[in-house]
Amino acid sequence: MNYFANLFIISSPSGAGKSTLLNKLFSANLHPMKFSISHTTRDMRPGEIDGVHYHFVTKEKFREMIDGKCFFEWAQVFDNYYGTSRVNIEEYLKNGTDVFLDIDWQGARQIRKQFPAVRTIFILPPSLDVLRNRLVKRGQDSDQVINSRMDKAKNEIIHYDEYDYTIINDDLETAFEQLKNIVLAERQKTANQMVKNAELLKNLTK
Amino acid sequence: MNYFANLFIISSPSGAGKSTLLNKLFSANLHPMKFSISHTTRDMRPGEIDGVHYHFVTKEKFREMIDGKCFFEWAQVFDNYYGTSRVNIEEYLKNGTDVFLDIDWQGARQIRKQFPAVRTIFILPPSLDVLRNRLVKRGQDSDQVINSRMDKAKNEIIHYDEYDYTIINDDLETAFEQLKNIVLAERQKTANQMVKNAELLKNLTK
Numbered sequence: 112m113n114y115f116a117n118l119f120i121i122s123s124p125s126g127a128g129k130s131t132l133l134n135k136l137f138s139a140n141l142h143p144m145k146f147s148i149s150h151t152t153r154d155m156r157p158g159e160i161d162g163v164h165y166h167f168v169t170k171e172k173f174r175e176m177i178d179g180k181c182f183f184e185w186a187q188v189f190d191n192y193y194g195t196s197r198v199n200i201e202e203y204l205k206n207g208t209d210v211f212l213d214i215d216w217q218g219a220r221q222i223r224k225q226f227p228a229v230r231t232i233f234i235l236p237p238s239l240d241v242l243r244n245r246l247v248k249r250g251q252d253s254d255q256v257i258n259s260r261m262d263k264a265k266n267e268i269i270h271y272d273e274y275d276y277t278i279i280n281d282d283l284e285t286a287f288e289q290l291k292n293i294v295l296a297e298r299q300k301t302a303n304q305m306v307k308n309a310e311l312l313k314n315l316t317k
Numbered sequence: 318m319n320y321f322a323n324l325f326i327i328s329s330p331s332g333a334g335k336s337t338l339l340n341k342l343f344s345a346n347l348h349p350m351k352f353s354i355s356h357t358t359r360d361m362r363p364g365e366i367d368g369v370h371y372h373f374v375t376k377e378k379f380r381e382m383i384d385g386k387c388f389f390e391w392a393q394v395f396d397n398y399y400g401t402s403r404v405n406i407e408e409y410l411k412n413g414t415d416v417f418l419d420i421d422w423q424g425a426r427q428i429r430k431q432f433p434a435v436r437t438i439f440i441l442p443p444s445l446d447v448l449r450n451r452l453v454k455r456g457q458d459s460d461q462v463i464n465s466r467m468d469k470a471k472n473e474i475i476h477y478d479e480y481d482y483t484i485i486n487d488d489l490e491t492a493f494e495q496l497k498n499i500v501l502a503e504r505q506k507t508a509n510q511m512v513k514n515a516e517l518l519k520n521l522t523k
C-alpha cells in the first residue's frame with residue numbers, strides 16, 4: 112500500500128536535541144503530522160498521561176496484540192513490553208498525515224523490514240564533548256550516571272549509517288531547517304505524488 | 318566515488334516552466350550550484366555564445382571525446398552530435414557544487430546507469446490544456462507546430478514515473494519551494510554527510 116504521507120523514524124542519542132527539534136517541527140504548521148505513541152506494560156510514572164506519553168496496557172492485552180499482529184515492532188525490556196502499534200499509523204498515513212516514530216536503531220531495523228517505504232533520520236550532536244556537556248547541564252546526575260549515558264549514546268551513534276538522512280545538530284535553527292526540508296521534500300517523491308495527484312497524473316498521461 | 322554535492326537531472330516537457338524554476342533556484346543563493354553545458358557539433362545560431370548555450374566543437378573533436386570516454390551520455394540527432402561531458406561534472410561535484418543537467422528521459426536513463434547516485438526530478442504542467450495554452454501564448458506558431466509540440470510533450474510526460482521526484486508546476490512559488498526543499502534535503506542524505514563531515518563523524522564513532 113502506498114500513501115501520500117510518510118512514516119518517519121527519528122533516532123538519536125539522548126542529549127542530541129531530538130525532542131526540541133520535533134517540537135519545533137510540530138509547531139511549524141507545515142501539514143498534518145502526528146507523533147506515534149508507543150504501547151507499554153510498565154507502570155505509569157508520576158506526571159505521565161495515558162495516551163500522551165504511552166498507551167499503558169496490561170501484559171495480557173499486550174500479548175493479545177502481539178498475537179493479533181498489531182505491532183510493527185515490539186521488545187521486552189526486563190519484565191515489561193514496549194511496542195509500536197501498526198493500526199493507528201496506517202490510519203493516519205491513509206488520511207495524509209505524516210507519522211513520526213521516536214525509536215532506536217533496533218526498532219528501526221524491525222520497521223524497515225515490514226515497511227520499506229519508511230524514511231529514517233538520525234540526529235547527531237556535533238561532538239561527544241558537546242553531548243557530555245548537555246547531559247551534565249541537564250541535572251545533578253553523578254559522574255557514574257553520566258558515563259553510563261555516554262556509553263549508551265555511543266552505542267546508538269555508531270548506527271547512524273543505517274539511516275537515510277543525517278542531521279548534525281550544532282545550531283538548532285540550521286538543524287530545524289534541515290529537518291523541515293527533508294520532511295517536505297519527501298512528499299515530492301514520485302511514488303507519493305502518484306497517490307496525491309492520481310487523477311491529475313492520469314489525465315496528463317492518457 | 319561519493320561526493321557531498323549532488324548531480325541532478327531536471328526533465329520536463331517544453332512549457333512546464335523548467336527554465337523559470339531553474340533561474341529562480343540559481344538566483345536563491347542556497348549554495349554553489351552549476352548548470353552543466355552540453356557539447357554539440359551543430360552550428361552556432363545567432364545570439365548563442367560558446368560555453369554558455371553549448372560548448373561548440375567539431376565532429377572530429379567530438380568523436381575523440383567519445384573514444385576518450387569523456388561523455389556521460391551522448392546522442393546523434395540527424396547529422397550532429399550532442400553530449401554531456403563527464404569531466405567538468407565530477408570536478409564540480411568534488412568541489413561541493415551541485416550540478417544540474419537539463420536533459421530528456423533518454424539521457425536520464427543513460428546517466429542513471431553510469432552514475433546511480435544521480436537525483437532525478439520531473440517538472441509537470443497541471444494539465445495538458447494549461448500546457449497547450451502556455452505554448453500558444455509563447456508566439457505565433459501555427460496549430461500544426463503547436464500540435465507537434467504537444468505530441469512531443471506527451472511522449473516526454475509519460476516517463477515521469479522513472480524519476481525520483483515529481484513537481485507539478487501549477488503555482489510557480491509553490492513549485493519553486495518544492496524544488497528548493499528537494500535540493501537542500503538531498504544534502505542531508507547520510508552518504509553525502511559522510512563526505513562533508515567525515516572528520517566529525519569519525520570522532521563521534523571512534
